[in-house]
Amino acid sequence: MTGDRATSPVMSQRLFGADIHSPVFLASGTCGYGQEYADLIPLDDIGGIFTKAVSVEPRAGNPPHRVAETPGGMINAIGLENVGLDRFIQDKLSWLREHLTRAHVFVNVVGRTRDDYAAVVAGLDPHDGFLGYEINVSCPNVKGGTLFGTDETALADLVARLRKETDRPLIIKLTPNVSDVGVFARICEEEGADGLSAINTFPGMLVDTRSRRPVIGNRSGGVSGPAILPMGVYATWRARQVTEIPIIGIGGIRDGDDAVQYILAGAALVQVGTASFVDPDAAVTTHAGIEAYLRAHGVATLAELVGTLDDGL
Ligand SMILES: Cc1cc2nc3c(=O)[nH]c(=O)nc-3n(C[C@H](O)[C@H](O)[C@H](O)COP(=O)(O)O)c2cc1C
Numbered sequence: 001m002t003g004d005r006a007t008s009p010v011m012s013q014r015l016f017g018a019d020i021h022s023p024v025f026l027a028s029g030t031c032g033y034g035q036e037y038a039d040l041i042p043l044d045d046i047g048g049i050f051t052k053a054v055s056v057e058p059r060a061g062n063p064p065h066r067v068a069e070t071p072g073g074m075i076n077a078i079g080l081e082n083v084g085l086d087r088f089i090q091d092k093l094s095w096l097r098e099h100l101t102r103a104h105v106f107v108n109v110v111g112r113t114r115d116d117y118a119a120v121v122a123g124l125d126p127h128d129g130f131l132g133y134e135i136n137v138s139c140p141n142v143k144g145g146t147l148f149g150t151d152e153t154a155l156a157d158l159v160a161r162l163r164k165e166t167d168r169p170l171i172i173k174l175t176p177n178v179s180d181v182g183v184f185a186r187i188c189e190e191e192g193a194d195g196l197s198a199i200n201t202f203p204g205m206l207v208d209t210r211s212r213r214p215v216i217g218n219r220s221g222g223v224s225g226p227a228i229l230p231m232g233v234y235a236t237w238r239a240r241q242v243t244e245i246p247i248i249g250i251g252g253i254r255d256g257d258d259a260v261q262y263i264l265a266g267a268a269l270v271q272v273g274t275a276s277f278v279d280p281d282a283a284v285t286t287h288a289g290i291e292a293y294l295r296a297h298g299v300a301t302l303a304e305l306v307g308t309l310d311d312g313l
Contacts, residue, residue, distance in 0.1 A: 009294035010301040011287070015246050015268055016169035016194060018131055021102055022047040023302060024259065024287045027250055027273030028108035028134060028173075029053065029078065033092035038099065040280040046287055048104035050134050050197075050271060051092070055110050056119045058084030063217035068206055073225020073252065074274055075204050077218035080110050080139070085123045097129030105130040106171065110139050114161050121165040132169030135162060138177075138200045138222075149175035149200075152187055159191035171248065173197035176228075176235050185239035197248040197271070198235040202228060225274040226252040233261050240266025240307055254282055256289015263290070263302070264309040 012021040028050040031037040043049065061081025068075050083092065088107075096105050107130050111117035121133060137149030137158065148154045155172075162170055172188040174181055176199040185196055201222025206215040214220070232251025239247055246269065249262025254275040262270050275282035290302065299305050 007300075009291060009299060010303075011291055011294075013268060013303050016132055016171075018104060020047050020104060020269065022287050023263070023269045023290060024283050025050055025104075025106075025248070025269060025271045026276060026283055027271035028136065029076075030273040030276050033083075033088070033096065034100070034105065035092070035095050037276075037280075041284050043100055044102040046103060046283045047269060048100070048106070048131075050106045051088075051108050053080045053082050053108045053110040053136055054085060054088045054120055054124075055080065055082055055112075056085050056116050056123075058082065058087065065215060065217055067221075068215045070204070070206060070223060070225070070227065072227030073223060074277070075206055075216060075221040075223050076201070077216045077221035079218065082110075085120055089124065089127055093124075093127055093129045106132050106134045106169075108134045108136055108173070110136045112139065113143065114158050117158060118161055118165050121162055125166050125168065132171060132194070133162070133166065134171045134173050134197055135159075136173050136200065138173070138175045147175060147177070149173075149184065150178050152183065155184060156187050156191050159188050159193055163192035169194045171195040171197055173200055173250075174235060174239065175200045176202060176231050180238070181235045182238045182242040185243045189243040189245050193245060195246040195248060196239050196243065197250055198239050198267075199228070199232045199251050202231070224251070226254060226258075228252050229258060229261070233265050236262050236267050237265040237309065237311070253286060254278075256286055256291075256293055259286050259290050260293050260305075263305055264307070266307040266309070268303070268306050 025047045026049045062079030204223035229252030236249045248269040249267030250271040259270045272283040
């Protein structure tokens with residue numbers, strides 16, 4: 001590794017056809033549609049945001065409680081509450097277009113059927129104000145009842161269909177709830193995805209022992225936060241072994257050192273989610289921490305650190 005400690009390391013990377021000046025993004029569902037977060041941190045100081053999921057129709061979401069703290073993180077069952085495609089385009093995308101200059105926007109997309117996903121992508125595609133899509137495949141496929149992301153055929157069909165709908169960057173968000181995440185990563189690449197996000201939450205449940213009821217209104221929810229960091233790093237490393245498209249590491253990242261674990265394992269970008277609820281500045285300090293790591297280790301550019309884990313293989 002080379003680099004002059006006196007000069008600032010290069011944090012920007014050319015990815016998805018864009019100059020991305022910071023590798024740190026806010027994770028879907030943890031920053032609303034950006035506007036909600038704009039008073040907390042300067043969004044243009046980080047790489048950008050992954051929006052809350054957008055579905056064709058507005059969704060009301062699940063009954064309370066929707067979130068609770070767990071040892072090492074949190075559990076949530078928001079139920080993909082969102083304003084729906086039309087209001088997203090009218091109110092949210094227009095705000096993002098007007099207020100962000102350097103930060104990039106990826107729209108997180110959900111659906112109950114392949115046609116639902118395709119309708120969101122087709123509806124958004126002619127509009128400005130965002131770079132690409134992150135497809136949340138951790139949703140039950142209505143027909144099969146299984147998650148798109150845990151069924152090889154359903155996933156392949158979905159990615160192939162969406163590839164036909166858009167030329168924009170198409171990132172598939174992998175669920176870790178499979179026996180080998182590498183198999184699913186490969187399917188995404190083979191069907192034309194441009195990138196992978198790894199990972200979404202793990203299913204979990206918390207019990208209130210006094211009432212003998214589940215704490216979460218939906219009974220079960222998705223577990224996130226520091227507790228899932230090792231699983232996210234593993235999924236990133238496994239996906240890197242079998243694919244070549246860029247990976248966005250997610251899960252439990254609180255600071256630069258956490259992010260560098262993902263970057264060494266193969267992630268070009270990272271997302272900060274749960275940590276922002278504890279410290280709204282977490283994404284900004286994560287960026288600074290990665291930069292400090294590069295400087296301390298004499299690495300001239302972030303890009304040359306990606307995937308350099310010495311795993312002995
Ligand atoms: C409250 C909450 C809402 C979320 N909503 C979404 C969502 O709409 N779409 C999605 O793909 N992921 C969603 N996620 C998952 C996060 O984007 C992320 O993958 C996960 O929380 C792991 O990262 P973290 O440990 O940094 O939070 C949500 C997570 C939380 C905590």
